[in-house]
Amino acid sequence: MAKMKALICRECGKEYPTKAIHVCELCFGPLEVKYNYEEIKQNISRKKIESGPHSMWRYIDLLPVEGAPSVGPHAGFTPMVRAKNLGAFLGLDELYIKNDTVNHPTLSFKDRVVAVALTRARELGFETVACASTGNLANSVAAHAAAAGMRCYVFIPGDLEAAKVLGNLIYKPNVVEVEGNYDDVNRLCSEIAGEHKWAFVNINIRPYYAEGSKTLAFETVEQLGWRAPDQVVIPMASGSLLTKIKKGLQEMETLGLIGKVKTKINGAQAEGCSPISTAFKEGRDFFRPVKPKTIAKSLAIGNPADGYYALKATAETGGAMDMVSDEEVVEGIKLLAQTEGIFAETAGGVTIGVLQKLVKQGIIKKGDVTVAYITGNGLKTQEAVIDAVGRPVRIQPSLVNFEKTFKMGKNGGADA
Numbered sequence: 131m132a133k134m135k136a137l138i139c140r141e142c143g144k145e146y147p148t149k150a151i152h153v154c155e156l157c158f159g160p161l162e163v164k165y166n167y168e169e170i171k172q173n174i175s176r177k178k179i180e181s182g183p184h185s186m187w188r189y190i191d192l193l194p195v196e197g198a199p200s201v202g203p204h205a206g207f208t209p210m211v212r213a214k215n216l217g218a219f220l221g222l223d224e225l226y227i228k229n230d231t232v233n234h235p236t237l238s239f240k241d242r243v244v245a246v247a248l249t250r251a252r253e254l255g256f257e258t259v260a261c262a263s264t265g266n267l268a269n270s271v272a273a274h275a276a277a278a279g280m281r282c283y284v285f286i287p288g289d290l291e292a293a294k295v296l297g298n299l300i301y302k303p304n305v306v307e308v309e310g311n312y313d314d315v316n317r318l319c320s321e322i323a324g325e326h327k328w329a330f331v332n333i334n335i336r337p338y339y340a341e342g343s344k345t346l347a348f349e350t351v352e353q354l355g356w357r358a359p360d361q362v363v364i365p366m367a368s369g370s371l372l373t374k375i376k377k378g379l380q381e382m383e384t385l386g387l388i389g390k391v392k393t394k395i396n397g398a399q400a401e402g403c404s405p406i407s408t409a410f411k412e413g414r415d416f417f418r419p420v421k422p423k424t425i426a427k428s429l430a431i432g433n434p435a436d437g438y439y440a441l442k443a444t445a446e447t448g449g450a451m452d453m454v455s456d457e458e459v460v461e462g463i464k465l466l467a468q469t470e471g472i473f474a475e476t477a478g479g480v481t482i483g484v485l486q487k488l489v490k491q492g493i494i495k496k497g498d499v500t501v502a503y504i505t506g507n508g509l510k511t512q513e514a515v516i517d518a519v520g521r522p523v524r525i526q527p528s529l530v531n532f533e534k535t536f537k538m539g540k541n542g543g544a545d546a
């Protein structure tokens with residue numbers, strides 16, 4: 131028997147073959163991958179995983195592909211950084227940063243989901259790949275498609291950061307800039323996907339694509355020495371990443387790789403686009419779509435596909451959600467950079483800002499083993515911080531000038 135059993139409707143439970151489909155024809159619920167855990171359990175062990183490749187593919191037994199990875203062999207297995215300085219600043223004894231700013235090849239967590247999506251798309255016989263993107267997804271699809279020699283279309287909103295636009299063009303896919311926001315892009319792509327037999331990674335390939343996010347949970351557990359954290363803080367756009375980190379932790383328990391998971395799952399959004407966090411704070415289990423207006427463009431989805439499931443996942447674990455202003459996003463980026471030397475994009479500022487809020491509210495406590503997911507690189511969103519970092523000290527090229535500028539006497543004196 132294969133490790134993948136079927137695609138299963140998350141609402142009514144109807145099962146489908148593992149093809150390029152994503153909605154239930156009976157109830158229109160979203161489909162997800164159903165695994166044969168009994169068989170996987172006999173095949174998996176900590177030792178086997180530890181002797182696997184230094185990439186997310188060391189968890190291939192829990193990923194929805196049939197053969198070996200044919201696209202994105204180096205994605206994942208990014209550093210887990212013990213954040214002593216930031217922890218001390220916030221009053222946390224054991225804080226970790228899961229650092230996907232250095233993911234391969236396009237410096238965001240999207241390299242994980244795309245590696246799975248394109249490997250699966252190839253197995254299903256597709257030659258053209260496409261996506262609707264808030265920025266990072268397009269970069270990753272474009273890069274992986276170039277390396278895999280696949281035809282590629284990426285659809286992006288009209289107001290993306292310069293580095294994210296360039297980060298598509300350099301790989302020479304068809305870059306389609308849509309006059310509208312992500313939700314307009316996504317609607318258009320759903321129509322196109324109905325007409326053209328392409329692998330849209332976050333539409334008809336979404337059940338497979340989304341599973342790639344679980345590897346962040348697997349790595350977290352392994353890198354913490356085979357234990358689940360007490361608290362995690364996760365940025366939310368569609369909400370998919372959050373639901374899959376929960377699923378990944380659950381699978382580690384199901385397979386007997388760790389004991390009972392008690393991790394509290396916390397979600398983070400920016401105030402200018404916080405349909406999920408707002409619903410949570412108002413005690414609703416449904417969200418109201420919004421028109422996004424925030425510098426955290428990678429998270430700017432006003433009508434989040436997995437919003438409902440993210441609310442449910444957080445509530446089930448006893449976690450919380452919150453949101454931060456654009457000013458707090460910038461402060462969060464600076465705080466992480468200046469305490470830990472990690473330059474995150476705006477989504478990282480959202481995560482750090484919300485982490486700080488949850489600590490202040492006493493929701494995350496001093497002794498909690500806490501992991502904050504930093505999902506994208508700051509060099510891609512320089513516009514957000516360019517006016518908040520000052521300028522270099524400019525001097526004439528002479529020793530005298532240098533020492534005068536820094537008010538130093540002869541033989542040093544000041545060491546700062």
Ligand SMILES: *Cc1c(COP(=O)(O)O)cnc(C)c1O
Binds near residue numbers: 370
């Ligand atoms: C896409 C993205 C996310 C989260 O995406 P979901 O749609 O919620 O899975 C988080 N951070 C960054 C930087 C992203 O690009």
